[in-house]
Amino acid sequence: MRSLDNTPIVQDGKSIILAHDHGLEHGPAAFADVPERLDPETVFEMATHDAVTGFAVQKGLAETYYPSYNDDVNLLAKLNGTSSLWMGEPYSPQTCSVEYALELGADAVGYTVYPGTNREPEMFEEFQKIQESAREHDTPVAMWSYPRGQAVKEHRKPEIISYATRIALELGADIAKVKYPRSGEAMANAVDAAGDVNVVLSGGSKTDDSEFLSLVETAMNAGASGLAVGRNVWQRDDPEQILDALEAIVFEGAAADEVLDG
C-alpha cells in the first residue's frame, strides 16, 4: 500500500525536492543576503527547473502562488511547522490538514517528527492520523525525521541517522528526509535501515559548491534516492546553475568534480 509508484515526486526512483519553508522555520533573517527572494514567486520560478521533482512549502505559499505554477511544479505540502521564535523543546504543530493540502493540489505531503524529544508521543500520534489520511487518498508521505532530545548528544551520529530512517519505515512514511551522517558508509547503513523507504538527504545550510555537490554525490553512491534542498539553492546567486549540477549528479550519475569543472 506504499504510494510511491506513479507519483511525479519521484522520477526513475529519484527525487530532488526544493524546500522553501524557511520563511516560517527561520524567518525573514534567512533572506538577509537575498532580499529579492522574500518574494515567493522568485522561488516558485526555481521550482519549475526540470531537475526539481517536488516543491515543499507551507500552505500559505501554496494557496497564493501555486495556482499559477500548477502545471510546472509538483507540490509537496508541508503539514506542520514552527517559528524559530519559539523557545520550547523541538515540536512542530500541524498547520495544514491532508484534506486541505489535496484541495490545494498537493502531490505529496510532508511532516516533521523529532524522535527522542519529550513530545515524541504527540508527534507519533499526529503522524499516525496524517499518514492514514494520506493513504486514503493514495498520497505519498515524506517524514522529516530529526532525532533530538536528552538521549541524542550528537544528532548526526551514524546510529542516530539510521534510527531516523528506520522510524520513517516503521511508522509508514514513503520518504525519509534525514541529515547527513558524516560518511558515505553511515549513509549506506541508514539506507539499509530504511528498507524500501526512499531516503533523501537534507541539504542543510548553505555551503560552497564543491563541498555541497560532493556530499550529494557521496549520498547518491550510498544509495540515497536524492535530496531535499533549500538554502543551498534559493540562497545562491545562480540557482539554475546549482540545479543543473544536482540534476546531473542525482539523475545522470555524474561525479561532483565533473560537474564543477563543466
Add this chain to the structure above:
Amino acid sequence: MRSLDNTPIVQDGKSIILAHDHGLEHGPAAFADVPERLDPETVFEMATHDAVTGFAVQKGLAETYYPSYNDDVNLLAKLNGTSSLWMGEPYSPQTCSVEYALELGADAVGYTVYPGTNREPEMFEEFQKIQESAREHDTPVAMWSYPRGQAVKEHRKPEIISYATRIALELGADIAKVKYPRSGEAMANAVDAAGDVNVVLSGGSKTDDSEFLSLVETAMNAGASGLAVGRNVWQRDDPEQILDALEAIVFEGAAADEVLDG
C-alpha cells in the same frame, strides 16, 4: 484560493478596520475618559463612516447590535480573545466559531496569534482549523500577528515585525495586522516579507493627531494596505474628524500635514 477579491473589507486594495474588542481585552477601564462609549451603539455608529471598510468586534457585540447595522457596516468577527485580568502567558482562547460568525453575517474573521510564546503550537493548530473552515466559506481571514515570549526582547523590532507578517503569509492569512516596526523602511520590509498578504498597521494606544496620522502616512508609503484602529478613533472626542483624515490618507493618498491643516 486567497479570499480577498470581492470582499467589502478591502476596497481598492485598502482597508480601514475599526476595532472595538477593548471591552474584552482591556476592560471598562479603557472607557474611563469616554464613559458614553460603554454603549456599543455609539461605536457601531462610527463604523458606518464611509472610510471604515470593516468593524472588528467579539461575537457578543455582533449578536446584540449588528442586526441594526447589517446594511451599513462590514463585520469582521474576532474569533478569539482574552481578558486583561488573566496573568498567564499571552494566549487567546477561541470565543466564536467560524460557522457562528457567518450566521452573524461576518464578512471576514480575525484571530490573534502570539508567535514565540509557549503556547504558539496551540495557536498555530487552532488557526489551522479556523483558516480551513473559513476557506470553505470563501471568507477572508485576518491574523493579529503579535510575536511575544522569551526570544522576543523587543516586540516592535524590525525583524520581529517582518517575521510576524511572514508567519501570516506562511499559515494562510489574507490580512496581517502588526505593530509599527519603528521606521518606514522596516515597514516596507515587513510588507515584502508578507508576499501577497495585505499588511495593516495596528493603531495602538491613543496618541495625538499629528503623530498618529504621520505614522499612518509612513506606513502607507511603505506599502501597507491600511490600518486597524480602535482607541485612536473611539477614544477621541471627534471620531468623525479623524476618520475623515484617515480616509484621505489611506484611500486618497493625502499627506498627514495636508489633512491636519485642512
Add this chain to the structure above:
Amino acid sequence: MRSLDNTPIVQDGKSIILAHDHGLEHGPAAFADVPERLDPETVFEMATHDAVTGFAVQKGLAETYYPSYNDDVNLLAKLNGTSSLWMGEPYSPQTCSVEYALELGADAVGYTVYPGTNREPEMFEEFQKIQESAREHDTPVAMWSYPRGQAVKEHRKPEIISYATRIALELGADIAKVKYPRSGEAMANAVDAAGDVNVVLSGGSKTDDSEFLSLVETAMNAGASGLAVGRNVWQRDDPEQILDALEAIVFEGAAADEVLDG
C-alpha cells in the same frame, strides 16, 4: 440573535432567579440550620412562588423533581459546577450538556466563568461551545461572571464588577449574574458596561431582611434587571415572606423600607 424575548425567565424585563445549586457547590453543610431543606422538594415548592421567574439547579435535581413542577416552575439548568472539597484554583467543569438540559425542559441555561484565573481560557472555550449550542435552540444563556485570580485583589471592586458584566456581553451571554460592587453608582456603571445584557445581582450569603432588601432596592435603582437569590430565600424560616418582599421591590418598584414595614 439575543434570546431574551419571549422567555418566561424574564418578565417585564425583570427576573428573580431562585438558585439552589448549593448542595453541590457548598455541600450539606449549607443545610445545617434548615435540615428539612435537604429535601429538594421543599425548595421546588418555593420556586412555584409567583415572584420566581426561574429556578437554577443542577441536572440531578431537575431530573428527579422537575417532572412534577414542569407547569409551575421555569427551569434554568446550571451546566457546570464543582464541590467545595476541591482545593484547586477556581474552575467549574461541565456537568450537563445543552442538549440534555433541553430534554429536561430547561427554559434557559447557566454557566459559571472565573475570568482572571489560570483556567480562564478553558472556561471561555467551553462557554463558546455552550453559548452557540444554546443559540441553535433559541435558549437564553446566563453567565455567572466571577473574576478571580492574581490580578483580582478584591473581587467586588467596582471596576472588577464592570469588567465581569462586560465579559458577559462580549462573549454573548443574555444575563450576567454578578456580585454587588459595593455601591449603587458602581452597580450603575456595571449595568452600562453590559450594554443590552440583563444584569442580575447575586444574592450571596444570608443577611438580615433589611440589609438584603435595601441592597436589592439599590441594585434595581441602578438599573439591574433583578436578582439571583439562593441562601437568602431557602435558608430563611419564612421563604414566602421574603419572596413577597422581593416581588414588590423588583416587579412593583417598592422601596425596601415600605416592604419591611408592610
Add this chain to the structure above:
Amino acid sequence: MRSLDNTPIVQDGKSIILAHDHGLEHGPAAFADVPERLDPETVFEMATHDAVTGFAVQKGLAETYYPSYNDDVNLLAKLNGTSSLWMGEPYSPQTCSVEYALELGADAVGYTVYPGTNREPEMFEEFQKIQESAREHDTPVAMWSYPRGQAVKEHRKPEIISYATRIALELGADIAKVKYPRSGEAMANAVDAAGDVNVVLSGGSKTDDSEFLSLVETAMNAGASGLAVGRNVWQRDDPEQILDALEAIVFEGAAADEVLDG
C-alpha cells in the same frame, strides 16, 4: 427521567450488589487467602444467589463469563477502574463505554468519582457524558462516590459522606455507593442528603460476621437501600451463608443477631 423503575438491579426498592472488580483495583493479592477464587467463574456462581440483585465487574470479566450467566445474573458494568500499582492521585480512567456495556448485556453501569481530588473536574466531566449516554438507553447509573484529597482529612466523616451522596444526586446518579459514616445517625443524614437517590453501603474490607452484619442492619435502619459488597462475600469460605444472612437483613428486615443465631 430517573431510571430506577423496572430495573432488576433494585427489587422492592432494595439492592444487594456483589462487587468483583478487585482483580483490577487490588490485584491478585486480594486472592491470597482464597486462591481458587482467582477463577472468575467461582464468583459468577455466587452472583446467582437470589439475594444478589446486581453483579459489578469490569468489562473483561463480563465478556468472558457473562454469556453463561446472562439468565441468572444482572450485570452492573463498571465503566472505570485503575490498578493499585498506580501511585498517582486518586483517579480512575474509563475502561468501558456505555454502548459496549449495553452490548455485553448490562442492566446498569457504575462509575467511580473522587470528589475533592485534583482531578475532580475531569471525573465530573466524564461522568456527565456517561450519565447522559446511559439516560439515552434508560440504563441506571451507580456512582461510587468517594471524596478524597487535601480537604478530606478523614474520608468517613459524617459530613463528607453526606456530601458524597449529595454529589451523586446533583450530578444525576441513580444509586450512590458510599463508605459507612461511623454511625446510623450519620448514615440517615447521608440518605436525606441524597434525596430520591438510592444509597448503598460500601461493604469494605473483610470483617467478622457479627461486625459486618450489624453494620448492614444499622445502615438499613438508617434508610439505606442496600449494600454493595465484595470481599465480605467472595473472600469468605462460605459465601452462600453470608448471602443468606444479607438477604434476611436487607430484604426481610431481620436483625443481625437473629440471623447470626439462626
Add this chain to the structure above:
Amino acid sequence: MRSLDNTPIVQDGKSIILAHDHGLEHGPAAFADVPERLDPETVFEMATHDAVTGFAVQKGLAETYYPSYNDDVNLLAKLNGTSSLWMGEPYSPQTCSVEYALELGADAVGYTVYPGTNREPEMFEEFQKIQESAREHDTPVAMWSYPRGQAVKEHRKPEIISYATRIALELGADIAKVKYPRSGEAMANAVDAAGDVNVVLSGGSKTDDSEFLSLVETAMNAGASGLAVGRNVWQRDDPEQILDALEAIVFEGAAADEVLDG
C-alpha cells in the same frame, strides 16, 4: 464475545508469535550482529515457518512487505510503539488505528500497556477504545502487559506478573504477553489470574539455546499458551533451527533437552 475462536493466531490453543518491532523500539543497534536482518524481508521469511502462528510488526513493515506474505503469514499489527531515544516515563503512543490495521490484512492487533506508570490512565483509556473497536470487527487483541513505575521495584516479581495477566483479563484482552516471573510456579499463578485469557511468554533478549528452551518448556508446563519471541529468533544465525525446536516444545509437548539433543 471473546474473539480467539477461529483465529489463525492461535492453533490448538497455542501460539508462537514472532515479534519484529525492534526497529522502532530498540533501533538499528538491535541489528548490530545481524546486519543483513535490517532488511525486513529476511524476517518476513522466518515468519513463514509453520511454527509461527502470528507475526507482530508495526504498520510500516506491514504496508511494505505484507502484501507479498499475505498467504503465508498471519499478521498481528502492533498498534503502539515508541523509540528508545525517548527518555520520558514508559509510554507508548498509538501508531496505527484498528481500522487501518484491518485494511492491511491484520488477523489480530497488539497494544502495550505499562500499568503502574504515571500515564497508566491514558493507556487504559486508549486500550478501551482500541479493544472495543477490535471487538466490532471480531479481531483478537493482545496486550503487552508490562507493569512499571514507582510501586514496581522489580518488574518480574511473581505478584507483579500475576497482576499483569489479570489486568489483561479485566480490561478485555484475548492474549496477555508478559515477562517470565522467575519460576514455573509463579507462571502457573499468573495463568490462573488470567482466567480464560491466553498467556504468552515474552521471549526477551537473546540467550543461549538451552536456557531459552528450558524457559519455554517451564512456561508451557505452567499452563502458558505459547510465547512471543523476537530477538531469540531473528538475532540467531539459524532461525529455522530454533523455530523447529519451539514448534516441538509448544505444539508437540517435547522437552527442551530432547529437542536440544535431537
